[in-house]
Amino acid sequence: MIPLEHWIIVSSCLFAIGVAGVILRRNALVVYMSLEMILNASNLALVAASRYNGNLDGQVFAFFTIAVAAAEVAVGLAIIVALFRLKQTVQVSDVTTLKL
Amino acid sequence: MENSLFYFFSVAMLSCALLTITCKNPVSSVIFLVLAFFSMAGLFVLLNAFFLAAVQVLVYAGAIMVLFLFVIMLLNLPAEEKRHRGWFGGAASIFVMVALMLELSFVAHHEKLASSPASPGIDGTTEDVGMVLFSRYMLPFEVASLLLLAAMIGVIILSRKEKK
Numbered sequence: 001m002i003p004l005e006h007w008i009i010v011s012s013c014l015f016a017i018g019v020a021g022v023i024l025r026r027n028a029l030v031v032y033m034s035l036e037m038i039l040n041a042s043n044l045a046l047v048a049a050s051r052y053n054g055n056l057d058g059q060v061f062a063f064f065t066i067a068v069a070a071a072e073v074a075v076g077l078a079i080i081v082a083l084f085r086l087k088q089t090v091q092v093s094d095v096t097t098l099k100l
Numbered sequence: 101m102e103n104s105l106f107y108f109f110s111v112a113m114l115s116c117a118l119l120t121i122t123c124k125n126p127v128s129s130v131i132f133l134v135l136a137f138f139s140m141a142g143l144f145v146l147l148n149a150f151f152l153a154a155v156q157v158l159v160y161a162g163a164i165m166v167l168f169l170f171v172i173m174l175l176n177l178p179a180e181e182k183r184h185r186g187w188f189g190g191a192a193s194i195f196v197m198v199a200l201m202l203e204l205s206f207v208a209h210h211e212k213l214a215s216s217p218a219s220p221g222i223d224g225t226t227e228d229v230g231m232v233l234f235s236r237y238m239l240p241f242e243v244a245s246l247l248l249l250a251a252m253i254g255v256i257i258l259s260r261k262e263k264k
Contacts, residue, residue, distance in 0.1 A: 001102075001215070001216040001217065002102065002103060002106050003213065003214070003215040003216070004213040004214045004215070005208050005209060005213050005215075006106070007143075007147075008204070008205075008208040008213065009204070009205045009208055009209075010110045010113075010114070010143075012200070012201060012204030012205055012208065013114055013201050013205075014113065014114060014117055015200065015204065016196075016197045016198075016200035016201040016204070017114065017117045017118055017121060017197060018117070018121075019196060019197065019200055020121060020193040020194065020196060020197035021120065021121030021193075023189065023192060023193040023196060024121060024189060024190060024193035025121060027126060029126050029129075029168065029171065029172060030120075030121065030126055030129050032168075033120060033121075033129055033130070033133050033168065034120075034121060036133070036160075036164065037117055037120070037133070037136070040136075040137065040140055040160070043140075043152075044140060044143060044144075047144060047147050047149045047152060047224075048147055050147075050149075050222075050224075051147045051148060051149070051217050051218070051221070051222065052213075052214040052216075052217050052218055053214070053218055054217075054218025054219075054220075054221070054222055055222065056222055056224065056228060056229060056232045057232075059149050059151075059152055059224045059229060060229065060232055060233055060237050062149075062152055063151075063152065063155065063229070063233070064237075064240060064244055066152075066155060066156075066159055066160070067244045067247070067248065068244075068247065069160075069164070070159060070163070070164060070248070070251075071247055071248055071250075071251035072251075073164050073167060073168075074167070074251050074252070074255045075251050075254050075255055075258070077167060077168070077171045078254070078255040078258040078259045079258060080171065080175075081171060081174065081175070081258075081259055082258050082259065084175050090175065090177065
């Protein structure tokens with residue numbers, strides 16, 4: 001059998017890749033995809049913990065995470081579209097109004 | 101069999117995730133992310149979370165990623181001009197990634213975690229998840245519907261054309 005440790009390590013690797021994507025990429029859409037990856041990594045850890053502890057609470061929590069992620073994506077993409085209308089760009093390095 | 105499937109899906113998911121953040125073209129990023137989410141659904145099946153695997157494919161790979169594709173199509177992005185990125189951003193992201201991986205794996209290694217699934221095992225079938233969702237988690241379930249409604253209204257207001 002696969003120990004729980006391996007599931008947690010796979011989930012942490014996915015989390016780290018998502019964080020690296022948020023830092024590395026300048027395209028706001030790809031930054032959003034990396035955020036989705038981070039949320040999914042937490043889902044994997046929750047479901048694995050639920051299986052190895054023998055209750056369903058982790059799975060229900062992962063279900064709520066998916067609902068929140070869906071809402072977040074809808075609002076975030078609307079903000080990106082509004083940003084594109086205003087500035088004609090989705091590169092986060094071009095949106096520097098608040099930079100000193 | 102289970103072990104080899106676990107390693108296959110894990111390696112597929114992590115390599116697709118890496119390709120997602122390294123591809124220049126956002127459309128190929130979306131395609132690789134869909135593949136990563138499919139592998140994640142496979143991992144959910146290995147964990148007996150059948151309902152969540154179906155939701156993962158329907159909601160994530162189906163709805164959310166199609167939304168991304170629609171936005172990319174809608175914005176009709178001009179070709180990304182070559183710009184000098186500098187080595188600092190890449191080096192910093194690789195450093196953070198490796199540090200996070202090592203740190204989290206170290207913690208997982210040193211905690212006393214279960215080595216085999218609980219027995220009798222639980223099945224995340226639609227029936228079982230539904231029973232829990234509509235009894236113990238009734239209130240959070242209803243609140244989630246309010247959250248989705250609020251998100252929907254927010255999106256409509258955000259994407260409305262400004263009246264002059």
